[in-house]
Amino acid sequence: MTFVPLLGLVLLACVAGANENSLRVVALLSPENGLLQETAFNHAVQHMNNDLRHTDILEKEIRKVESFDSFSTGMITCDLTSKGVAGIFGPHSPSSTGIVRSICETLEIPHVLTTWDPYGLPSQYTNNLYPDPQVLSQALAEVVRQMRWRTYTILYQDDSALVRLQGVLQNTNPGDNPIIVRQLDPNKDYRPTLKEIKKSSETKIILDCDPEDILDILRAADSVNMMDEYCSYFITSLDGHTVDYSEFRDTGPNITTMRLLDPSSRMVQHVVRDWIDAEARDGNELDITPETLKTETALMYDAVLLYTEAVVLLNTSEHILQEPLECRQPGRWRKGLDISNFMRLRQVQGLTGLIVLDANGRRTSFSVDAIEYTFEGFQKIGEWNPIDGYISTRTHEELDSQISTSLSKKLMIVTSREGAPYLSIRNQTDPPTLFGNDRYEGFSIDLIDEISRILKFKYEFRLVADNEYGNFDPKTGEWNGLLGELLKRRADLAICDLTITYKREKVVDFTMPFMNLGISILYRRTEKGETNLFSFLDPFSFDVWIYLVTATLGISAVLFITSRTTPYEWDNPHPCTSDPEELENNFTLVNCLWFSMGSILGAGCDILPRAVSTRMVAGWWWFFALIVVASYTANLAAFLTVAKMEAPLKGVDDLAKQNKIKYGTYKSGSTAAFFQNSNVSSYQRIWAVMVQTRPEVFTKGNAEGVDRVKKEKGDYAFFMESTSIEYQMERDCDLVKVGGELDSKGYGIAMPPESPYRTKMNEAILQLQEAGKLKMLKNRWWKEKGGGACDDEAKDEPEDSNKLGLSNVGGVFLVLFFGCLASFIVAVLEMLWNCRKIAVQEKISPLEALKSELKFAVRCSVDTKPVSKKPETEDNEETEGASFMQLQMNFDKA
Numbered sequence: 098m099t100f101v102p103l104l105g106l107v108l109l110a111c112v113a114g115a116n117e118n119s120l121r122v123v124a125l126l127s128p129e130n131g132l133l134q135e136t137a138f139n140h141a142v143q144h145m146n147n148d149l150r151h152t153d154i155l156e157k158e159i160r161k162v163e164s165f166d167s168f169s170t171g172m173i174t175c176d177l178t179s180k181g182v183a184g185i186f187g188p189h190s191p192s193s194t195g196i197v198r199s200i201c202e203t204l205e206i207p208h209v210l211t212t213w214d215p216y217g218l219p220s221q222y223t224n225n226l227y228p229d230p231q232v233l234s235q236a237l238a239e240v241v242r243q244m245r246w247r248t249y250t251i252l253y254q255d256d257s258a259l260v261r262l263q264g265v266l267q268n269t270n271p272g273d274n275p276i277i278v279r280q281l282d283p284n285k286d287y288r289p290t291l292k293e294i295k296k297s298s299e300t301k302i303i304l305d306c307d308p309e310d311i312l313d314i315l316r317a318a319d320s321v322n323m324m325d326e327y328c329s330y331f332i333t334s335l336d337g338h339t340v341d342y343s344e345f346r347d348t349g350p351n352i353t354t355m356r357l358l359d360p361s362s363r364m365v366q367h368v369v370r371d372w373i374d375a376e377a378r379d380g381n382e383l384d385i386t387p388e389t390l391k392t393e394t395a396l397m398y399d400a401v402l403l404y405t406e407a408v409v410l411l412n413t414s415e416h417i418l419q420e421p422l423e424c425r426q427p428g429r430w431r432k433g434l435d436i437s438n439f440m441r442l443r444q445v446q447g448l449t450g451l452i453v454l455d456a457n458g459r460r461t462s463f464s465v466d467a468i469e470y471t472f473e474g475f476q477k478i479g480e481w482n483p484i485d486g487y488i489s490t491r492t493h494e495e496l497d498s499q500i501s502t503s504l505s506k507k508l509m510i511v512t513s514r515e516g517a518p519y520l521s522i523r524n525q526t527d528p529p530t531l532f533g534n535d536r537y538e539g540f541s542i543d544l545i546d547e548i549s550r551i552l553k554f555k556y557e558f559r560l561v562a563d564n565e566y567g568n569f570d571p572k573t574g575e576w577n578g579l580l581g582e583l584l585k586r587r588a589d590l591a592i593c594d595l596t597i598t599y600k601r602e603k604v605v606d607f608t609m610p611f612m613n614l615g616i617s618i619l620y621r622r623t624e625k626g627e628t629n630l631f632s633f634l635d636p637f638s639f640d641v642w643i644y645l646v647t648a649t650l651g652i653s654a655v656l657f658i659t660s661r662t663t664p665y666e667w668d669n670p671h672p673c674t675s676d677p678e679e680l681e682n683n684f685t686l687v688n689c690l691w692f693s694m695g696s697i698l699g700a701g702c703d704i705l706p707r708a709v710s711t712r713m714v715a716g717w718w719w720f721f722a723l724i725v726v727a728s729y730t731a732n733l734a735a736f737l738t739v740a741k742m743e744a745p746l747k748g749v750d751d752l753a754k755q756n757k758i759k760y761g762t763y764k765s766g767s768t769a770a771f772f773q774n775s776n777v778s779s780y781q782r783i784w785a786v787m788v789q790t791r792p793e794v795f796t797k798g799n800a801e802g803v804d805r806v807k808k809e810k811g812d813y814a815f816f817m818e819s820t821s822i823e824y825q826m827e828r829d830c831d832l833v834k835v836g837g838e839l840d841s842k843g844y845g846i847a848m849p850p851e852s853p854y855r856t857k858m859n860e861a862i863l864q865l866q867e868a869g870k871l872k873m874l875k876n877r878w879w880k881e882k883g884g885g886a887c888d889d890e891a892k893d894e895p896e897d898s899n900k901l902g903l904s905n906v907g908g909v910f911l912v913l914f915f916g917c918l919a920s921f922i923v924a925v926l927e928m929l930w931n932c933r934k935i936a937v938q939e940k941i942s943p944l945e946a947l948k949s950e951l952k953f954a955v956r957c958s959v960d961t962k963p964v965s966k967k968p969e970t971e972d973n974e975e976t977e978g979a980s981f982m983q984l985q986m987n988f989d990k991a
């Protein structure tokens with residue numbers, strides 16, 4: 098394998114010759130670096146020398162230094178320089194780096210670092226292969242931003258971490274959710290801190306600590322139940338991927354980290370195998386895999402690589418020889434600066450990717466992978482570099498299959514509450530034979546069962562202890578009921594008639610609604626027979642009855658006037674007397690009244706009109722009577738056959754306007770919250786009334802509300818969700834839904850916040866909806882299982898038994914009115930015609946005749962009329978005509 102240009106190395110071998118010309122490179126290693134750092138340095142140098150056809154270009158030496166003892170580190174460095182050294186690698190500890198950097202700068206010896214060095218000042222002779230702290234901080238910040246966490250807690254170990262995390266800290270704006278920054282206990286007692294975090298319901302943690310401490314911290318988190326799938330950890334260490342997280346695989350927390358080196362790269366795999374083989378040849382067993390190779394170990398290898406590359410490059414133009422230099426005497430190595438500069442000019446492909454240093458010897462250009470721990474180990478989800486920023490590499494399919502795999506291995510804890518038809522407890526025999534989920538039945542069980550079949554997970558139903566849906570209690574600062582279970586991570590799903598509300602949605606995740614509904618009023622129908630002795634009056638409204646009586650009186654008056662006006666209702670009272678003295682009118686006021694009543698009541702009457710006008714009046718009245726009687730009969734039949742009567746309420750406005758009927762709702766549900774938070778004035782009023790009414794109108798559940806509606810027989814109305822009302826109406830025909838729905842909302846399945854399963858759940862619900870399964874389930878639990886108790890007729894609002902109002906029968910009154918008018922006109926015409934005849938007969942003017950006739954007509958008390966006698970001079974023809982008319986009238990009467 099040739100990572101250094103072979104030609105250069107061959108030349109270097111020729112020029113440098115054998116051992117005496119080798120360049121001495123020294124690694125200053127502290128005990129914390131462990132054996133692997135040493136191995137990496139040894140093998141890197143050995144590898145370079147081997148590649149030069151066994152010509153030792155580099156002569157290696159390892160010196161142990163104490164991490165925090167900069168004085169002895171300085172002494173060791175001076176000792177090394179006094180013997181001649183061409184390059185110093187390390188040390189690891191930032192506190193002793195300074196002295197080595199300073200000596201190298203003075204004596205112009207190349208200095209190579211492979212550690213995170215946040216405080217180091219730029220130097221011409223120091224090159225650091227570890228990613229630049231500023232740029233690394235940007236990378237961390239960007240990856241965190243990509244995760245779109247709403248809120249998180251930063252847990253760090255030592256203060257220098259804040260330099261690394263400055264980008265993350267700057268991520269948040271003042272308006273965002275505040276982030277919490279906490280330092281881990283230096284004595285390594287992590288539990289108390291994690292317990293507090295758990296209490297604050299925080300689930301997103303950015304963990305900045307030594308890789309050696311990661312497992313201990315996560316175990317402490319596990320002990321306070323912070324290692325489930327709803328918890329996410331972002332580990333800032335570039336060695337986070339070398340830790341074995343398999344013990345948390347089943348609980349499934351989301352662990353994300355970043356790495357500089359790619360264990361799957363061929364170079365990494367090859368180098369690690371070389372090391373293992375080489376150590377094995379020496380009888381040592383090296384405990385390392387590409388996955389556990391640490392960043393600094395790899396960087397040590399890369400550092401030797403880059404250094405050798407620079408030396409080879411320089412050696413092609415000039416001969417390099419190291420020189421002994423004393424710390425206390427002025428002096429410098431003339432080749433030092435060149436080697437350092439050549440390191441900054443060259444680019445080498447190393448274990449940690451392409452190594453490029455900037456003019457200050459810092460690694461500002463690098464690429465890191467964002468990786469996530471899954472059932473199959475770490476998977477790359479994206480990569481970041483300073484030029485392109487973050488690029489997501491995870492496809493939708495990958496994410497999908499990852500969630501599916503985790504679901505298939507999961508036992509979902511489903512929390513629910515008792516309440517038919519969503520969940521009821523089955524009757525058990527003694528001893529009980531039903532266990533686990535079989536103890537329950539209902540819509541919720543069937544729905545989760547259908548979803549579990551699609552998503553292939555196992556589930557276990559558990560009832561919530563307080564049987565509440567979920568309300569925030571300001572006193573305890575906690576949510577109760579089903580939501581409390583989710584937030585305390587005691588359940589993965591919550592299902593029942595749980596309404597999706599804004600407040601709830603803010604703290605937990607909901608699926609799309611599986612059922613739609615609205616608030617309505619549950620009320621009890623009143624029995625007609627129970628309350629009204631005068632129900633025979635019901636078919637017509639009060640107005641109509643008044644109009645009817647008025648019409649009867651009116652028609653009698655019209656008939657009376659018409660009969661007096663027309664001459665043809667004046668008749669010979671004694672038909673045997675051919676020449677009567679006076680004529681008589683049968684239609685007296687009392688007779689008219691009798692006639693009109695007899696007609697409308699269907700009894701008939703022995704007095705009948707004879708004149709066209711009076712017959713017209715009678716005709717129209719009979720028509721009127723026909724319609725009115727038919728309408729009354731039909732409506733009365735409807736009233737008598739439908740035993741139940743509609744509620745005296747038509748909707749929420751009727752309820753709000755009265756105070757006889759009390760109304761309430763379930764006190765800790767979304768319905769109560771709807772009224773409490775409403776901006777609509779009538780709903781506000783309803784809420785105020787409900788709060789003030791005594792005895793209390795709020796109930797502990799829907800079942801209590803339904804009982805109360807039934808028991809209080811029309812004196813109590815209950816605001817309930819339409820789906821639950823429908824369920825009750827299917828079983829109890831006395832119950833009725835009054836009015837429409839006040840709002841529109843839905844029931845959803847709730848999950849802990851930012852649940853990874855939400856999308857999958859939504860997909861399953863959509864699938865069930867499209868297949869018609871949701872409808873089928875609703876039918877099963879609403880209608881088939883105990884529903885359908887009321888036939889459709891009884892369930893219907895008894896609209897056909899509604900009273901007939903004026904709007905229904907007003908037309909027939911109009912017909913009667915115009916008919917009477919027409920009849921009256923005819924009567925007047927008849928009168929005028931008669932006046933003309935009288936005028937001719939009596940040889941008076943028609944006006945005089947009209948006057949006398951009118952005078953007579955208005956004298957209502959007189960009901961006989963003297964017959965006008967013809968004057969003697971009248972011609973025969975006229976006399977014959979008059980006697981013929983008289984005869985005709987007598988004949989008619991007979």
Ligand code: GLU
Nearest residue numbers: 566594595596766767768
């Ligand atoms: N479904 C309601 C809830 O989730 C409870 C019943 C109600 O308030 O009417 O809070």
